[in-house]
Amino acid sequence: MQNIRKLPIGIQSFEDLRKNNYIYIDKTEFVYNLVHSGKVYFLSRPRRFGKSLFLSTLKAYFEGKKELFNGLKIEQLEKDNPDAWKAYPVIYLNFAQDNFSSKGTLEDCINLQLKKYEEEYGITEIESRFAGRFINIVQTARKKTGLQAAVLIDEYDKPLLDAQSNESLVNDNREILRGLYVTLKALDEDLKFVFLTGVTKFSKVSIFSDLNQLEDISLSSQYATACGITEKEMLENLGQEVEGFAAQNNLSKEDCIAQLEKMYDGYHFYENSEGVYNPFSLLNALKKQDFSLYWFATGTPTFLIKKLQESTMNYMDLSNGVEATAQELQDYRSDNPNPVPLFYQTGYLTIKGYDREFGVYLLKYPNNEVKYAFINSLAPAILNNNRSTGLDVVSFARDIKKGDAESVMARFKSLFATLPYTTARKEKQDSVIEQNFQNVFYLVFTLLGQWSTVEETSSFGRADCVLLNGNNVFIFEFKRDKTADEALNQIEEAKYAGPYKSSGKRIIKIGASFSTKERNLVKWKIVEE
Incomplete structure (x- = not known):
């Protein structure tokens, strides 16, 4: 039977992951360093970047579940520590699973989680305010166990992010969270450890102003790779999957790694820090053996x-x-x-x-993944088009591959024809039209970079562009309210074709005139050599 290994896609429980033999990339050294060097932390990372799993790892550690850490780095690091693996009371508030775009959802979420701990610690006298209930839970836990509590809060900011389109709800949710989080300062002597995760650092939530001992490790060199997967970790833990991916796609292992790196690597959370892969995208790509958009699609x-x-x-x-x-x-x-x-x-x-x-x-x-997917999603906004996509970039790419410059320019002309008239004041209309002109070329040429090499000859924002595909080199020069001949002269005078003359490739020079009055391309000339 083929040895099929289990990739932890979407697994947010450390206990589940370890007990069910999923591949685990060992991040427990970070847990050890955090526990032994401080008390109150905040970590910001993008969604689906491993924050919940990391928090779950902390939960298992403070619950004293030593058996889950067998063979991991922290087992060795804690071997001479007599206080290791004590079972502390853990208060885990999880905001990652709910959608808080409706009024009342946050209150229901908090109430349900507090109720669970009140039942666990036998609390029968329930206060009306969340703050009072939370304080009572932590203090009761300490009295009953004789140990300080660890408080772990996952996606503390999700109730605010989900409600961003509703200012009134954002304000309501902010006040609810502020009242809850401010208790952490009052509970300091009852707390062993506090760790909060989130995507954003909201400056108006009291946690960052009231908890003056809080350490924000989001831009810390020591914890830059606590979430995400480094290339070394990928090769050491997922080498078998990389080799399978390469074979499935008829790539050498080296070429496969290079493509994975371009597609999913590149996140840095400190100056000159080691880059990390988006774990959700990388694991999905390795499992499905396909270079697709995974993180962006969620x-x-x-x-x-x-x-x-x-x-x-x-x-x-x-x-x-x-x-x-x-x-x-x-x-x-x-x-x-x-x-x-x-x-x-x-x-x-x-x-x-x-x-x-x-x-x-x-x-x-x-x-x-992020670059092309996000720019593609910009198309309806740039083109003022409400369709799910306002740009057929694949047709552009096919014409480029065929070396059909005339069709490429005709597509540009059709694209400009879809742009609406500006409602700006007369004195600003020219600048708005020019901005639209620049945005369309930026959009097209950037997206064409998925299939071609796009090089800037001068200012890319002015639409001067060299595009290489197969045996063709396209050199574009666009002039606003000037002639196509002047655009071609610019190509000659600037010697844009110089670096490519000895390549043996077909060089196609396109000079085009854009009219502010017509709001479109009015003429272009194509010269080959």
């Missing part, structure tokens, strides 16, 4: 696109890279006009560089 970025449209940020900035300080990255407010913190914390941007002199991070898309 959630749509509608709110992010809305925030982007409401901001002054250019769509192209996301590809070219945006800069932010550490404080900006961790300061999420729903009324913050800057979308960068939300893009970073939700995993659509990640750290790709750091300017130590000025303390500024460079942020870009982490990998091709």
Whole structure:
């Protein structure tokens, strides 16, 4: 019988994972370091990045379930510690499973979880406020066990993220959470350990202002790889699956790893830290043996696109890279006009560089899964089209593959014809039209990068582009309110074809004129050499 190994896709229980022989990538050294170096922590990571499993691992540790840790790093690290593996009372609040977009859902969720612990510790006198009930549970647990409690809160911010389209509900949920979380400070002497996970760091939730001893490890070098899968971990633990994937797709192992890296790796949570794969995407890809969109398919970025449209940020900035300080990255407010913190914390941007002199991070898309899926989802917004997709980029790609420049330009012309008239004031109409012009070319050329090599010859935002596919080299130059001949002259004068003349490839030069008045391409010329 073939040796089929169990990949822990969607498994959030450490106990379930260990008892049922799922593959486990050992993260217990991080557990050991956290427990022995501090008390109150917060960790922000994107959704489906292993936060719940990590929290469940902490739960099993504090419950003293030593048998679950056999053969793991922490077993050796704790071997000389007489206080290890005590069974502490654990209060685990889980907000990951519910949808909090409806009024009353948060109250029901908290009530149900508190009721469970009240029954466990024999509490019969129930206070009316959640804060009072929570304090009573923790203090009663300590009295009955003689030990301080460990409080673990999973996805503390989900009740706020789910309600973002309803400002009134966001405010209501915030006040409920604030009243609950503020008790952690009052309970300090009754608590052994506190760990909260979330996607965002909401600055207006009292936990970050009232818990002055809280350590935010979201941008810590020590814990940069606590969630996610490094390449080393992948090869050591999932090498068999990588080899099977490579064979199924007629790839060498090296080429398979390179494609997996481009598609799912690339997340960095500290300057110059080791990159990590999105675990949900990587495990799904290895199981299904297919390079598909897994993480992106589990959630749509509608709110992010809305925030982007409401901001002054250019769509192209996301590809070219945006800069932010550490404080900006961790300061999420729903009324913050800057979308960068939300893009970073939700995993659509990640750290790709750091300017130590000025303390500024460079942020870009982490990998091709996020880049191409997100840009494709931008198409309806850019094209003002309500269809699920407003752009048939595959047809563009097929024309490029055939070397059919005339059809490519005709498709651009048809695309511009779908754009609505601007309602901006007359003095701003030209700039709005030019922005639309730039956005369409940005959208098309970026998405074509899935099948072709796209190189910028000057400013990509001005639509000057070189595209390589098979034996063809396309050199595009677009001029607004100038002639197609002037665009071709620009290609010649700038010697854009120079680097490709000795390649033996077919060079196709396209000069095109875009008319502000017509809001479309009015003429283009194609020259081959």
